[in-house]
Amino acid sequence: MADYILVLDEGTTSTRAMLFARDGVLAASAQKDLTQHYPKGGWVEHDAAEIWEKTLACANEVIPKVGGAAMIAAIGITNQRETVIAWDKETGEPLSRAIVWQDRRTEPLCIELRQAGHEADVQKRTGLLLDPYFSGTKMRWMMDNVPEVRAAAQQGTLAFGTVESWLVFNLTGGEHITDASNASRTLLMDLSGAQFDEGLCDLIGVPHAALAKVVDMSGALAHTQPALFGRAIPITGLVGDQQAATVGQACLSPGQTKATYGTGAFVLTNQGDTIPRSANRLLGTVLTQINGERTYAIEGSVFVAGSLVKWLRDSLGIVESASQTEELARSVTDTGGVTIVPALAGLGAPHWRAEARGLISGLSFATGKAELARAALEAMAHQTHDLAQAFAADGTSWETLRIDGGMAANSWMSQDLADMLDVPVERPDFVETTALGAAMLAASGAGLYPDLKTAAEAMRGQLTRFDPHLDDSARSARLERWAKALAAA
Template sequence: MTEAGLLVLDAGTTSTRAMLYTPDGNRIATAQRALSQSFPRPGWVEQDAAEIWALSLACARDMVARAGGADRIAAIGITNQRETVIAWDKRNGRPLAPAIVWQDRRTADQCQALREAGHEEMVQRRTGLVIDPYFSATKMRWLMDHEPAVAQAGDALAFGTVESWLVWNLTGGLHISDASNASRTQLLALDGASWDRELCDLFGVAIAALPAIVDNAGHFGATSLALLGGSIPICGLAGDQQSATIGQGCLSPGQAKATLGTGAFMLTPTGTVPPRSENRLLGTILCQLGGQRRYALEGSIFVAGSLIKWLRDELGLIRTAEETDALARSVPDNGGVSMLPALSGLGAPHWRPDARGVIAGLTQGTTRAHIVRAALESLAHQLHDLATAFAADDAPWTDLRIDGGMSANDWIAQDLADMLNLPVERPADVETTARGAAMLAAVGAGLHVTLEDAAAIMPDRRLFQPGMDAQLRAGRLATWGALLQAAKTAS
């Protein structure tokens, strides 16, 4: 690089990465390490917070070396798996318990009790979020109730999501969280400047244990000298889905993005007024700059890429995820097979944590290609449910931009266009989550004045146009609807 670049840390669910960008948004290098997960009980998903930090640091060091030293990095941007909760000791920075991952369902009973007590309407009105184990607040309370080290930490207890944990370690003790991540905890009102005392009291979380809430772009501190060979300012922070939305250039209402990763996450900007959903979508903070917020509606699907991993690792139907494209094309249709991929319950707009997965329509003529195709089709069916809910909330999609690992599958991209009857765009560089963090860091470091300026330099895109017969689309949706209704009735 001839000029100082941007370093992005992208701490995901199954891996953590560091990426090096030029100031004009070109990604030039990547380092990646796999993260381990543990499943100590059904519905529980944990990670080692110390491992998240150690491997993120290792990736960052790789990229600093690639850039030619810390003085060749203008700023750091961080993006992260959201809702995952880490508890640590402020005195020594050591984790007090395993991190509880966003996919974890251990607080389902706690959430049910809060709903039965009549709190959901207030919580959704204030936070934009339904009461569900997905979000951070009940995870924090569970740690306080069940992990002795957390319960005994007293004033030394620190809670944070993953970006907060990384900033703490990078800076040697700065305890902050950006507005986009804070909005996913259920402890921040969408129109509130800081943690909401009524919500914290409801969930039983001490405000003193929570980080200070900051903008998504700015100068938030700098890395400790010894970590990366120099002091580098941290200038951009955002949850992964908000970061991907920014990285796709979806900054105006109607511009929808879908990140097809472990789960699938739909966001569309709604403007500067906190959104209110009547169709069980989520209101969230897209970004906060200079204290001014932009909001978005979001729909979250819990199982997307993890379904492909399940087909590979548990059923043995495929050897690699890349095989699914050819397998789906190898048969003219699904052979009557349909799939409800509720391996971790159902997310938006259904919110049924008790739902279980179903494969229906099996016969002696069913092949693995039919099952794989039905699995891929289930993604478009779930996104169609979300598109219907967004439209009912006066936030219809005018175009859809996709990213994430599954978006590289051409069959999936075309099926989405066909089933949604909507143009689908895929950028040449699908790492839009990291790109969004780079854009925020560039704005925070003063390399761009606004996000719109940063978004003006976008990678080339491939366009998938809808072409499915309306009757065929209606038939698939009818089959999906019947399967969904049967599963809801049974659960």
């Protein structure tokens, strides 16, 4: 019986295929690292062909582990949002490297649009700010700087898409669709509209004809080519990674909040059917769209989280593995006054300072690996506290924070979050809730469950709770030290 859900989880540093049973238990997984390209300072690129080839290889590795394609009920896809790929619709070939969500090369265009007075209207319509983070200005850069992209646009063969759109194109043999959650991250879709907005496309300078059709996030969306896996498998879930994690954490009622600590850190609060309007530089985004009906979320995006630990490991050699940071953090009573502002790719919400750069303050001869590792973990709570203040100012205070992502496995960091935010923190035993959320959407979309709420209830696992224990004076002292370091950055 076809009871398994195949999730293709295409992240920033790796791509994975994960097979879930209908009760949410992980049955098999495969993962392959993606090559990171940094051609210039602030530029981050991926090879689009490598993304597809490695994703397909991972899928082909796990499918036989449950008895072959006949056992797969449906496919769910979740992806790094805002990363842009340009390809030729006729040949299927990429026209340049993908520009990754972390890339900052379009800051001059964003400044130009802000100085022309467009940001207020863009934010009102899209829920987003004019920042290089978002997809639309990346597409415009390709139009202006990649001759192959410009030529394909003139010939009518250009396709622009985020990563899930690229994967669907290859899986289906040519369908060009995108889900509403990813579309809402482009600067090109009005949150009150069903499709990409021609006026926004004209403003940013992106050809409307090159964009995909916006579809639901759950349901009968497409089918794979039979030759790929031996039979056509329905694709019934498409979702950006942060919306997927919100679903995976079962934040399906207004006010429920999750934070994902992966390469970056992303906090989303369910806003129900109300389009978010932030006065504190938070973002409005589509959370779910099913049967044409949308729910929305208000979001705070931090650019550097797990990538800070990766930098400590790969560039500085401070740790040999990410998990070592917990042991080091516990080995000292404090950081010795060291504070890290992890603005290695600028500052995201609520500051939105693309020009900011990372900073380590408070160094002394007493500073060692343990102090630096602990300061890196403390930076996660500091950045999240900044977001909590902005959410509260927008009328959305957190009563509980549900956390996930690779860094959430660190129990020291989880407790530090509870202490610094002064709210309980809940962590699922299975922290890869991005993939689980995509599985929930695909399972309900395939009819294994009558609706998403039922799927979430059936597939969500057990929780560990961290209650706050830090006294107010200690919390205030740390936040004062963080504020000084942040101002210097």
